[in-house]
Amino acid sequence: xxxxxxxxSRVICKSGTSVKIECRSLDFQATTMFWYRQFxxxxxxxxxxxxxxxxxxxxxGVEKDKFLINHASLTLSTLxxxxxxxxxxxxxxxxxxxxxxxxxxxxxxxxxx
Amino acid sequence: QQPVQSPQAVILREGEDAVIxxxxxxxxxxxxxxxxxxxxxxxxxMILLKGGEQKGHxxxxxxxxxxxxxSSLYLTASQLSYSGTYFCGTEMKGxxxxxADGLTFGKxxxxxxxx
Numbered sequence: 001x002x003x004x005x006x007x008x009s010r011v012i013c014k015s016g017t018s019v020k021i022e023c024r025s026l027d028f029q030a031t032t033m034f035w036y037r038q039f040x041x042x043x044x045x046x047x048x049x050x051x052x053x054x055x056x057x058x059x060x061g062v063e064k065d066k067f068l069i070n071h072a073s074l075t076l077s078t079l080x081x082x083x084x085x086x087x088x089x090x091x092x093x094x095x096x097x098x099x100x101x102x103x104x105x106x107x108x109x110x111x112x113x
Numbered sequence: 114q115q116p117v118q119s120p121q122a123v124i125l126r127e128g129e130d131a132v133i134x135x136x137x138x139x140x141x142x143x144x145x146x147x148x149x150x151x152x153x154x155x156x157x158x159m160i161l162l163k164g165g166e167q168k169g170h171x172x173x174x175x176x177x178x179x180x181x182x183x184s185s186l187y188l189t190a191s192q193l194s195y196s197g198t199y200f201c202g203t204e205m206k207g208x209x210x211x212x213a214d215g216l217t218f219g220k221x222x223x224x225x226x227x228x
Contacts, residue, residue: 034215043115043200044155046215059215093154095215100143100160102202102216107154 002028002098006105013084014113021079021108023050023094029074030096035067038091038107050077084112114138116203118219125191126227133186133222135201144184145202145216146175148195155200158186188224196226 003026013019023033031052036044048069049057056069068080081088093107117136125131135144143162147155159168161177161184168175172189188195202216 036215043218043220044202044216046217049215100162101157102145103157104147104154109152 002026002096002101002103004094004096004103004105006094006108008108009106010109010111012111012113015085016083018080018082019084019110021081021092021094021110023077023079023096023105025075025096025098028096028098030077030098031074033071033077033094033096034102035069035077035079036093036095036104038093044093050079052077081110084110086112088112115217116201116219118199118201118222120222121220122223122225124225124227127193128190131188131191131224133188133199133201133224135184135186135203135219137182137203139205140181141203141205142181142214143204144175144177145204146184146186147200147202148197149200149221150197158199191224191226193226193228196224198223 005024007022033050035047037047038044046059047062050069050071052071052074058064066082071077089112091107091109093104095102095104119134123131145160146158149155164179164181166177175186177184198221200218200221202218204214
């Protein structure tokens with residue numbers, strides 16, 4: 001199957017700082033990537049759809065000014081959590097479609113102190 | 114709309130079978146099944162696109178009913194490696210007229226396999 005990578009795998013930051021997470025499709029091009037968030041013992045929740053060359057589409061309840069998404073190329077999307085707070089601590093996972101199948105990256109565990 | 118998964122949890126002995134269900138109140142474009150182990154990202158198992166479809170590999174298979182509102186995942190002769198949380202992810206693409214859509218996941222089914 002297709003390979004999606006994320007970096008970093010784990011990040012710990014202080015409250016008020018910004019954190020950037022990268023998502024790359026390694027062996028295919030993806031005009032669309034997706035960002036999900038998963039809190040402990042809960043399901044994955046779609047945050048936003050990242051579109052190459054255009055603005056991201058955010059799900060209801062997700063603050064676009066707090067979660068900045070940039071889809072710089074056909075293989076790279078970044079999610080920046082701005083002014084992070086402890087309640088933003090979560091597992092952030094990106095995915096990309098190859099055909100109809102959505103492949104997930106390994107995830108980034110964010111801990112905000 | 115979030116699909117409804119059942120059961121919430123299953124405890125089996127090695128070699129036993131399990132069925133996990135995923136239901137939607139509206140017809141779906143597709144159903145995707147994933148397994149997630151603790152602390153890891155979901156791993157793709159299979160996708161179903163056609164009403165009445167049945168597919169599988171090894172001892173894991175799945176079905177999608179004719180109305181495309183219900184899917185089941187079948188795990189036969191379970192192995193210890195099958196333990197984890199199983200999620201169905203549903204897609205409404207084609208009905209919204211857009212391109213690829215993000216998935217809406219059920220709450221998951223925790224599967225524990227005991228030796």
